[in-house]
Each structure stands twice: as structure tokens, then as C-alpha cells.
Amino acid sequence: MLKEFKEFIAKGNVMELAVAVIIGAAFGTIVTSLTDEVIMPVVGAIFGGADFSNYFVLLSAPAGYEGxxxxxxxxxxxGAAMIGYGAFLTAVINFIILAFIIFLLVRYTKKVTEEFSHKEPEAPAGPTEVELLAEIRDELKKRA
Structure with missing residues (x-):
């Protein structure tokens, strides 16, 4: 079983997937930071708040809460019942940015793959065996 596991891990696709997951997680952190630290403060300033992720609707405060x-x-x-629409909107914007960047990467990869997959046009095929044999027969008839 250990041998099979080593063979499974050693396959290229598994290693490539592992690298992709790690890079994707790191990239997700960068996108989250971009959204939280750059985009959302600008959106918050436009809508009158400094921190957009703090926008919420309080449904009910817990009993005895004095803050x-x-x-x-x-x-x-x-543990208050709230609708945190600012945090939700931040998560949606994170998703849209990440999805758009992944779309651009897939689009670019597809374009590069298509460029490399186009083969040079092959030289026109020569005559078939039957055509060659017919030419030889005709040539022999002429000489005879």
C-alpha cells in the first residue's frame, strides 16, 4: 500500500495540483489584502464610512450586552444577531476579483496552448501507390 501511495504522489498531476493549491491559497491572500486594504476603503469613503466591512444591520443584541x-x-x-452586509459585500468583491484573474490566466493559457498546438501545414502528399504504379505502367507502355 505504501508503494502504491508513493507512485500516486510521484505522478505529475498530483504534484502539479499540490503546487496549484498552495499558489492559489497564497494568491487568495493577496487578493483579500487588495480588497480589504485598497478597494474597500475607497468604496467605504465614497459611501461615507471608513471601514466598509463594518456595515451591518443589528437584528437583536444579546441579553445583558452593555458594549x-x-x-x-x-x-x-x-453573539448578536446581525446581517453583516459589508463583510458579505467584501467577500463578493474578493470572489469577483479572484474569478476575473483566474479567467484571464485560463484565457492566456488557452491562447498560448493553441499557438503551440497549431502544426505547420504539411507538405502536399505525393501520389498514392496506385497512381505511381499507373505512371510506371504508362511509362513502360510508351517505351515498348
């Missing part, structure tokens, strides 16, 4: 009713993190930690 700020506008502090998203404190309310979430206390």
Missing part, C-alpha cells in the same frame, strides 16, 4: 451598539466586532463576539 457599543455600533461596534461590529464586539457585537459579533457577543
Amino acid at each position: 457599543s451598539m455600533t461596534d461590529y466586532a464586539a457585537l459579533k463576539e457577543a
Whole structure:
């Protein structure tokens, strides 16, 4: 069983998939940072807030909660019922950016693959065996 597992791991596709997952996770972190640190503050400034991910609708505060009713993190930690539409919108924007970048990568890869897969046009095929034999027969008839 260990031998089969080693063979499975040694296959190129498994290793390529592992590398892709690791790079994808790192890339996801970069996109999340781009969204959280660059895009969402601009969107928040346009809509009047500094931190867009803190936009929420409080449905009910937990019993005995005495903290700020506008502090998203404190309310979430206390277990308040909320609709965190700002955090959801941030996640949607993260997804759209990541999906668009993956689309561009797949599109570029497909284009490069198609360029390399196009073969040079082959030289026109010569006469078939039957045609050659017919030519030889005709030539022999002429000489005879």
C-alpha cells in the first residue's frame, strides 16, 4: 500500500495540483489584502464610512450586552444577531476579483496552448501507390 501511495504522489498531476493549491491559497491572500486594504476603503469613503466591512444591520443584541451598539466586532463576539452586509459585500468583491484573474490566466493559457498546438501545414502528399504504379505502367507502355 505504501508503494502504491508513493507512485500516486510521484505522478505529475498530483504534484502539479499540490503546487496549484498552495499558489492559489497564497494568491487568495493577496487578493483579500487588495480588497480589504485598497478597494474597500475607497468604496467605504465614497459611501461615507471608513471601514466598509463594518456595515451591518443589528437584528437583536444579546441579553445583558452593555458594549457599543455600533461596534461590529464586539457585537459579533457577543453573539448578536446581525446581517453583516459589508463583510458579505467584501467577500463578493474578493470572489469577483479572484474569478476575473483566474479567467484571464485560463484565457492566456488557452491562447498560448493553441499557438503551440497549431502544426505547420504539411507538405502536399505525393501520389498514392496506385497512381505511381499507373505512371510506371504508362511509362513502360510508351517505351515498348
